[in-house]
Each structure stands twice: as C-alpha cells, then as structure tokens.
Amino acid sequence: MVQAIDLPRNEQGIAAALDILKQTFGDRFQTGASVREQHGHTTTWIKNQMPDAVVFPLETAEVADVVKVCARYGVPIIPFGVGSSLEGHVNAPAGGVCVDMSRMNKVLAVHAEDLDCVVQPGVTREDLNTHLRDQGLFFPIDPGANASLGGMVATRASGTNAVRYGTMKDNVLSLEVVMPDGEVIRTASRAKKSSAGYDLTRLMIGSEGTLGIVTEITLKLQGIPEAMSSARCSFDSVQAACEAVMTTIQYGLPVARMELLDTMSVKAVNAYSGLDLPDTPLLLLEFHGSEAGVAEQAEMFGTIAEESGGSGFEWTTSTEERTKLWQARHDAYWASIQLRPGAKGISTDVCVPISRLAECVRQTQEKIAESGFIAPIIGHVGDGNFHTLLLVDMDNPEEVEKADIFVGWLNDLAISMEGTCTGEHGIGQGKKPYLIRELGKAVDVMASIKAAIDPDNIMNPGKIVPHA
Template identity: 75%
Template sequence: MVQATLLPRNADGIETVIGILRQRFGNRLQTSAAIREQHGHTTTWIENQQPDAVVFPQSTEEVSEIVRTCATHKVPVIAFGTGTSLEGHVNAPAGGISVDLSQMNKVVAVHAGDLDCVVQPGVTREDLNTHLRDQGLFFPIDPGANASLGGMAATRASGTNAVRYGTMKDNVLSLEAVMPDGRIIRTGHRAQKSSAGYDLARLLIGSEGTLGIITELTLRLQGIPEAITSARCSFPSVDAACQAVMMTIQYGIPVARIELLDEMSVRAANAYSGLELPETPLLLLEFHGSESGAAEQADTFGQIADEFGGFDFAATSTTEERNKLWQARHDMYWACLQLRPGAHGISTDICVPISRLAESVAQTQAKATELGLLAPMVGHVGDGNFHLLLLIDMDNAEEISKAETFVGWLSDLAIGMEGTCTGEHGIGQGKRPYLVKELGAATDYMSAIKAALDPDNIMNPGKILP
C-alpha cells in the first residue's frame, strides 16, 4: 500500500473521550480491531489508518454530543457513511473517533407536490429510490456504488446522470449539520431558491467532513419520466466515440446518460456479465421524456454515431434489456478486476472541458501503454469525466511507482487542459498534492475558512488541505 502521512496523536485526550462516550453510548461504541479496520480506508491503495473507536449515533443531538466531547478534549472526529469513497477520506491519520452515521437512516418526509424530500445522512441512494418509487419520483444522482446520501453530499458526488441532472451541489436545497464546536446549524429551508446570506450549504457540500458533519439533507427530486430509452453503439476507436459524444452534446440532445467503455472494459463486461458486445469502444446512452421524444433522441444520436463510424447500434425501451446493460456498467469495477486476477484495482478520475475529451483520452491511453500499465477506462463522458482502474500488483514496487507516476501525470494533464484532477472522487488524502496546482492561491482562502471554523483541526484532519 502507499504510505499515508501520520499526524500527532492526542493520546490522553483520546483515552478520556473514549471513556466518556463508552459510558454514554454503551455497546454503540466499538473498539474491536475488526470494526476499527473497517472504518479506516479499504477502497484505495492508501494504507489503512484506523480510528481509536467507532460510535454509532442515532440522532443529530447525539452527533452534537459526540462532537462537543471531542472538541473539549481536542480529539479528531471522522464522519463515516458507507466507506465507498476512493481517496482515503475516512482514514484517521491522528487517530480519534469515527462517527458512523449508518443508524441515522430514516426518510423523514417526502413532499411530492414540491418535488423534494428530507432524509437523514445514512439513507442510501438505492433505499431512497425504493421508498420513492410508488410516488412516481426518483433521486437522480447515481455514483455507481450504493453510497449514503450524507457521504455523497460531503464528497460532492455525481455519476452517470450528471450530464442531465447535475451533481449533488445542484440537488441539495439545504442541510442540517453539526459544526466543530458541536453546535447544530441549518443552512436554509425548502424554498427552491434563496438569496439570504452566504451559501453555507455549498460550502459544506464537498468539504469531505473537514468543516462539519451533515446530519440531515433536503433534496430535490425528479418525476420518473414517461418513457426511458437506452441505446448502445460500438465504434472503431475511442477517438471516434469521443467525437460522437462531443457532437451529441453540442447538438443539444438532452441525453440523461452517456457512458464510454474502452475495448478492455467491454471485454471485461462480456466475460463478467454474460454479454456479447463487439469488443471495441462502446457508448451506452439513456434518453428520458415522452415515448416519441425519447425515441426521437435515440434516433438522432444514431445518425450522429453513423457519421463517426458507429456500428451495431441498438435502442430499447424494454425495462429488462435496459437494466441488463446498466447493471453491467455498474459492475465494471468487479468485471475489470477479472482482467488480472489477484491484482489490486486503483481507481482514479479527471474531468476536462468537453472539447478536450478526445485529446485527453488519447493521451491517457498512450501514457498507460508507455508505462506498461493495464488500465481499463470508463467514463461519464457527457460532461468530460472519465475513470481508469489501474490493475496493480501491490507487492511490486516498480508497478506501484509507475502507477503513482501515472496518477500524477494524469492530474497534471487535466489541469493543463483547464480541467480538474478529480471530477467526482474528491481530494481526501490521495489527490491533496494536486489541489494547489489546480487552484493556486484559492487554497489559502480554503485554509483560512478551515482555521476559522475548526481552529483545533479536529474535523477529519489531514484531508484536502495540508
């Protein structure tokens, strides 16, 4: 694993806090090695840094009590959702208390007439959509993993539907949060817009638990479309597929999803999901609207694809066929691991302006080949975002070094194209070295905000900023 930076431990304070919280929470405070390891990071190549204890609150008031206790004794607090983040977000480099929000998992209210709902942070996106299904509504943000909504807000997640419905920052109306001193704040109410004061909700969204712990969210909802049409189309090259994507977006077709799989990813999907797709670059698309509108959008895309050598185009509105395709897309992590059994999968992403997509993908594939890395690619390419899964032997120091070189090079490539080193994975520990390169002096003001709100640096220390 890649070594992570350790921060000074407040051993006496940690021991005192554990004693206080154990008396208050009983068996909802756990210190077993297995639980602590689970709440250090497990989905990254950064070494696991365990908290000293894990506590499971059931209300905002209990989170406030935990944070106040930790603040009094200057002990780190790390919020934990489902642990699916990818850049070391939930590691505990200074030890401390992991606050597992999984028991705060209630859908508090659904206001169907206003197209919004109120949820606790431990509700997952799949749970919410199951709850909403019989009301003709859905929550559109889909990062792939069945992540918690609190964690999705904290990391400013997005996913396959972002090209049409935006990211978490576009779909959160307001938040309730516990701040570093233990006080509870609400950033707004249910109005669809507001110009009242600083936008604290957007400050907390994407802050990765470094400014506060989100304890309730008010979310925008969407009506389930009258019709959904999925389409797939193979291409002779990744460049041709990217050119088709750019033309589709520039033409103004309101695609809900447009996903790229390179040839390695298609080969993995065929083997893992029992598909029989041509093993060349593939675009998967989804169109939402009326029956005639969705079908017309798919047909127009088919004409665009044809201009760039697209073949084996097929569209369907059958639920079973649509679900089979998208399940294969969601299973890509596990499918790609089968390309090199025993390897560790290192996921990284960038996002570039849509006009630079084809160029950035071509350079990325060439660099992976140059370094001898096996790196299947998938992407939410409708907004210029793509991901690579580096398949690495973690016992091979040379491979790890090459992977680190590649990730750094890729981040520099994106920044040089006026893009970002992370389209949706966040900064955490893994992308921290590239934030200053991307934002420059703006990070000084981020540091000033952090110092003002959290002067003792107890909220998820060691993440985002030095």
C-alpha cells in the first residue's frame, strides 16, 4: 500500500494564519473534525491527512487573501474541488489550510459566436453542460465523475470523449491563477492560438495545485452534433476487441467515444443496471455528426468488428437507448463494487501506445488471475488508456500488500511498453515513485520549476515531485 508522505509541521505559523483567517472569513472558515476529514481525502487508499482548517472563498480576491496570509506565515495550502481525485491529491501531509472552491461556481460568460466560455473553478462539468444546452453548445470532456472544472484542470482530466475531443490541455484557452505569493496572473488571452512566450496555461494544467490556485477558466466549446449514434459489439476475447479498436483508429473512423468492458465488468453492469448484454468483452462506441454520417460510421465499424470476430453488433440513434447504455458505463464503478460487498475499490490507470494495448490488457488479466483478485477492467481504449479496479479487503494486510505489488507491477508494465503510469488519474502522492521511473531526470526539471515558482513549498506540498 502506498504510504502517505509525512512532512514537518509549522505549528506556530499555522496557529497565526488560522487566527487571521477565522476573523476574516467567519462561518466560511471551518475547523470541525468531520469537515477536515472530508477534505483530507475521499476515494483513495492512502491514509487520510487532514488540513487544520477549511476556507470557502467566493471570489478571486478572497483566494488571494488566503494565499497572502499563508505565504506570510509559511503555511501549506491545499486546493479542493469535489474530492473525486484518486491518488491522494488533497491530503495535507504538513497540515495547513484547505481552500474549498465549491462556492466559486458561476458561469461568468458564454461567447457563443467564439465557441468559448469563462467559468469559476467550482462549476462542475454537468452544471456547465446544463447551462449551455439551450445555446446548442456543450463541453466535451467527460471523466465520468461529476468533477469540478478546476479539479479537471489541475489533474489534466480526460475521459470517454478524449479520442475525438482531446483532454483538458486541448480544451483550455486561458487561466486566471493565484500564485504562491498571492499575486493574480492570467496565462493567455481568448485567442484560439498564440506564440506569445512560454505556454503557462499548459504548465498549470496538470500541476495539481502545486504551482498556484486556478480561479477562472476560459474553455473551448463544441456545437451539439446534429446527430449521435451509439454502437455496441461483443467479442470472444479482449485481444479481439483491442484488434477491432486498432483497426478502427487506423481507418481514421471519427469515433467520439470507444470504451472497453471486460467480462467481469459486463457481468457487474448487467446486474447493477438491469441490462442483458452477453457476458463477454464488450466495446461501446459513439459517433457524432450528421444523420447520414453517424449511420455510415456505425455501419463501417460493424464491418470492422465482424472482421475481428465480433458478434451481436447493434447501433442506435435513439436518445433513450444511448443514454441508458452510457449511464450504465458511467455507473460501472458502483456496479463493480457490488461484486465483492464490503471490499474497497482501488482504482488505478495506465496508458500505452495503441499498438501495445491488447498485449498490456492481456498480461494484466493474466496477472489478476494469478493473484486471485476480483478486478474488472474498463478502458478508454481509443487512446490506449484503461483502468483496473482492485476489490480489496483493507482489513487483510497480506491482501493489501498484494494489491500494492500488483499496482506497482502494472505501472512498470505500462512504462516498459513506452506508456505512462497514469493516463488521467494524475500523480498526487500515490504515483510519485512511478513518475521517476517513467521520466527520470525530467522530474528534476519539474522540481526546479516548482522551487522557482514556490520556493517556500506552500502550494499542495508532498505531491508530484520528490522532496516537495
């Protein structure tokens, strides 16, 4: 099991900062144990490390005020979205102040003619799309959880639509960020491209709160497609399904989503969502475009699937049927938990070049069987990314140790295939050892950037880079 990173506490500084913030924020400053525990972590198996207080700002100026106080006294600051991160991102290893951005949840502007919008970081992706729906626009990045957009920026989130629309790094035009000294910067304009200096926008995307706190986000938007079609097809093996994926990508078929569910995942989804899918590996796809275009794309995939040994191919443009199928996919985590009541689900992800996907998934399944785990696999296979959910009895030390060994093995396997230890979960505390194995001396460059921007190491310390 990944051990939480303990860092020295600045007791005197924390006490002084908390006293000032309490007077400034009143009932939007909380020190109750339950609130602090909730903001320590929620979805990881790493030990909960609570902050000393939680502050709920309403605007950028208030975030800057918090940072200036904490900077004056050398107190750690941990940004918090909705707590859906998976690698200990919001733990407070040296205590400090958690800045909960949930009340900064306004859509500030929608520029429909420019296909962009400006939002505060507490807006969730579902709330944004509800707001945009009447204007014929949508924001395509869909990590599954109803994450906050600030959190999605911080972890460089992606999800089911990434194969067509990219990840957060491809869909953010500009950021407003409170830096570690409390100064507020804007990283870019609303222009769709720029050659103006260093790309600070992309530096902040994926920085997990270690370089600053995002307080405003300018996002690219897409027009809601004229038509959408969803398709599903079963396969005798994951190998055959992955071969169909590779062929689909190589043919240049403009897939919006392409998801793999292994046999165990399909069984879980059938039981949880009341479906009757065949108990074999499954591909789910979605196509966006004109009515004629999505029909043609679905039928082309059907031909590819048949050549790869697929069966039971079906496609539909029915909104009701599509929604039912994709809701079942998004509920797969909760469905999988039911496979072993009382166990904790430990989710880990890796990403490999598409040509190595079938081999990587096959070896992972063999290792799962050898280890005796119940561990369904689901993947955003259009870009080589898949997730394994280990169902672990956390009261059994031997099983926990075995799970830790498995996670390390899987990360090393992906790295050995010229892949990455995380396609979208991020590093946090949980994946720090594997980042060094993956990037080597490049991690030292990251540490140098961190030290230059945040010399006192107050911004989300203990995350991403070593000794920080």
